Amino acid sequence: MKLAIIGAGTVGAALGTRFRDAGHSVQWGVPNPTDAKYEKFDPTDVASAAAGAEVVVLAVPWAAAMQALKSAGNLTGKILIDVTNPIANDFSDLVDLENTSGAEQVAAWAGGASVVKAFNTIGSNVMENAQFGQHRANVLVAADDAGAKATVLGLARDIGFDPVDAGPLRMARHLESFAWVWITLAMKQGMGREIVFQLLQR
Numbered sequence: 001m002k003l004a005i006i007g008a009g010t011v012g013a014a015l016g017t018r019f020r021d022a023g024h025s026v027q028w029g030v031p032n033p034t035d036a037k038y039e040k041f042d043p044t045d046v047a048s049a050a051a052g053a054e055v056v057v058l059a060v061p062w063a064a065a066m067q068a069l070k071s072a073g074n075l076t077g078k079i080l081i082d083v084t085n086p087i088a089n090d091f092s093d094l095v096d097l098e099n100t101s102g103a104e105q106v107a108a109w110a111g112g113a114s115v116v117k118a119f120n121t122i123g124s125n126v127m128e129n130a131q132f133g134q135h136r137a138n139v140l141v142a143a144d145d146a147g148a149k150a151t152v153l154g155l156a157r158d159i160g161f162d163p164v165d166a167g168p169l170r171m172a173r174h175l176e177s178f179a180w181v182w183i184t185l186a187m188k189q190g191m192g193r194e195i196v197f198q199l200l201q202r
Contacts, residue, residue, distance in 0.1 A: 001155070004029055004053035006068050008041050011083055012059035014127035015119060016041070018159040027052060031071065046071040055079045055151065056113070062086045062095065062102060069109045076112030079148045081155075082172070083119045085179045094180050103142070103172035114148035116141060117172040118156065118163075121179045123186065123193040130160035137196040139163045140178070142171040164199055 002025045005016035012028065020026040028041040029049025043049070050056050050072040060068045062084050069075075086095040086102035097105060107115040118141045119127065130137040139161040143149035149165065156163035166175060178197070185191045 001025070001151075002052060002054045003027070004049035004056045004072075005059055006030075006046055006049065006056060006072060007059035007064075008038050008043060009059070009061075010124040011119075011127065012057070013041070014124040015057060015059060015083070015159075018127060019155065022158040024155075024158070029072070031068075047073045050075060050078070053078065055081060055155070057081045057083060058106065059083045063089060065102070065106060066109055069106065072110070074112065075110045078113050079145075079151055080106070080110050080113040080115045081119065081152055082106045082115055082117050085120050085176050085183075087180075087183075094176060099173075101170065101172035101176055103169055103176070107169065114143065114145040115169060116143040116145070116148050116152045117166075117169060117175055118142075118152050121175060121182055122196055123182075125193050126196055127159070130162075132196060132198075135198060136160055136162040138199050140166040140175055142166040142169055142175055144169045 003019050005012045005028045008028045008030050016026045027049045028043040029046040030043045033043040065084050082103045088095050103117040139156045141152050141163050153163045186193050
């Protein structure tokens with residue numbers, strides 16, 4: 001598939017590289033593609049990257065999400081994977097979005113796109129390597145569009161994950177809170193980034 005990765009920080013770099021290595025066509029889009037720090041990604045501007053893609057991955061900090069989507073232009077008919085978490089600027093907690101989620105806000109900003117929440121409850125290091133011994137890390141996927149969700153579940157499998165259908169897009173409210181649990185354990189309580197939550201069945 002043709003994917004645009006909006007953002008080339010640690011998350012955008014990790015996901016884009018893994019998708020590229022899995023055989024997908026990947027184009028990074030950044031606000032300043034001539035910046036030397038992005039040279040290895042051979043990026044273009046956000047609008048050009050998004051225009052040529054079937055799937056757009058929003059991998060920017062929450063504070064930059066709205067502007068990134070404005071820069072992307074018309075995303076009607078495209079799948080938009082929202083990897084963001086609405087974290088406060090002082091990193092104290094999630095932003096209070098008043099009974100909605102960051103993903104639902106992204107869907108409002110990107111009218112016409114099929115928004116899928118995914119990859120937000122794991123660290124970029126796990127995106128690079130989803131294998132934990134005999135287990136593949138889970139990635140939780142939420143969306144209203146069944147076809148878009150199926151596509152993202154498949155993309156997650158392509159890069160080594162054991163994906164889980166987490167329900168409709170409104171479940172992103174809980175996935176984003178779940179991400180904050182991961183952040184608290186990994187960063188604030190010192191467990192480190194080499195952790196994942198695993199769904200076990202018997």
